Amino acid sequence: MEGFLISKTVFSSCELGVFDVLLASERPLSAEEISQAIGASLDGTQRLLSACTGLQLLNTHQDKGRVFYSNTEQASVYLTRSSPVSLYQSIQYSSRTIYLCWHYLTDAVREGRNQYEKAFGVTSNDLFQALYRSDEEMLKFMQLMNSIWNICGKDVVTAFDLSPFKIICDLGGCSGALAKQCTSAYPECRVTIFDLPKVVHTSREHFVTEADQRISFHEGDFFKDPLPKADLYILARILHDWTDERCIELLSRVYKACKPGGAVFLVEALLHEDGSGPVTVQLYSLNMLVQTEGKERTAAQYAALLAAVGFTDIQHHQQIRLLVCQD
Incomplete structure (x- = not known):
């Protein structure tokens, strides 16, 4: 029932660049340092980092009563933009396109057809005209496929x-x-x-x-x-x-x-x-x-x-x- 909470935690962490910031650092970073680097509130960043730790995407390190964070190996390999087998682009497509279509899953089941019109306001009479409804969207889809076959x-x-x-x-x-x-x-x-x-x-x-x-x-x-x-x-x-x-x-x-x-x-x-x-x-x-x-x-x-x-x-x-x- 709550699987979408996990999905969006991963999506948002990638979109904000949490894993990229930690990969670029030569040492574990505090929540304060990460929040400044990604341009986000400290309270929100702390909650996000805590959830990522619970999902085993981040490691925590204690030093003089303070908590510092670093990527797990899995996060560095699959969730950073620079990795040759990165899933970052797939995650972006899932977050910004697939997730929005799934908001209308109930309608799709009732009607027996895709939901581009409700999700994005475009007709789906031509499937790939809808799928490639803009140059940006086409590039996102191609990056999705590219990341899958690279792996x-x-x-x-x-x-x-x-x-x-x-x-x-x-x-x-x-x-x-x-x-x-x-x-x-x-x-x-x-x-x-x-x-x-x-x-x-x-x-x-x-x-x-x-x-x-x-x-x-x-x-x-x-x-x-x-x-x-x-x-x-x-x-x-x-x-x-x-x-x-x-x-x-x-x-x-x-x-x-x-x-x-x-x-x-x-x-x-x-x-x-x-x-x-x-x-x-x-x-x-x-x-x-x-x-x-x-x-x-x-x-x-x-x-x-x-x-x-x-x-x-x-x-x-x-x-x-x-x-x-x-x-």
Whole structure:
């Protein structure tokens, strides 16, 4: 019942820069020093630091009757902006976008549709026009995806041996973080990121540099425009955005574009076959309700979508919840 209290404590601590201030310091700091550094009231800062200590995000140190604070290792690794595997951007998106959508979860359940209109005053007739309703919001979403793949992308792309596939197309490749993991794990492959023109522009500007020579871009809408020819098509956290009908529409386009012997590689969070869990994925599915047109599915449900358009030899990796199939 009170889980949101924990979430907002973490969100606000990151937003205020508590963990960044402590990381930059060469010694533990007092509440007074931290409050001055983050520009917050002393009383509010003391309460926030106390809660973070209770959540095991901060360590306390006693010296001459005074309390000083430092980051735990977990906080320094995941909650500071400068960490290479920082979740800071994910936390900001959760706080400023997802949290606001979830305020209308009751309405989403009643109506069976996402809640962008109530949360942000924008129509959701075009899902990604709502999701990318401003340049700032689009960049926040791309930073969210970037942080996720920076942490778990290597495990994702090495769960199966993708080395036979030299030409890869990452549909909805967003920031290019997963493409970078592919080129790192498989030095002989080349990856084309296929995404909307404004996403490609932002990715070039903020995420993919000229040093990433084996990564290229192709602008387009994967429901409307021709797909580049490839040996392997990656759809990472794409199908969960859409209804079964739209998934079949997209997979049909992929199947037609796929070279003989080629494959499609799906990356999704899988529900147990009886729907009993995992609870994280059950909650993700509610998030799909408030934010998208889709839902989370079981391995069998994804396999049925793939089989419906002609894919065979469908395999899935249960441990980290991946699914791959080959034509």
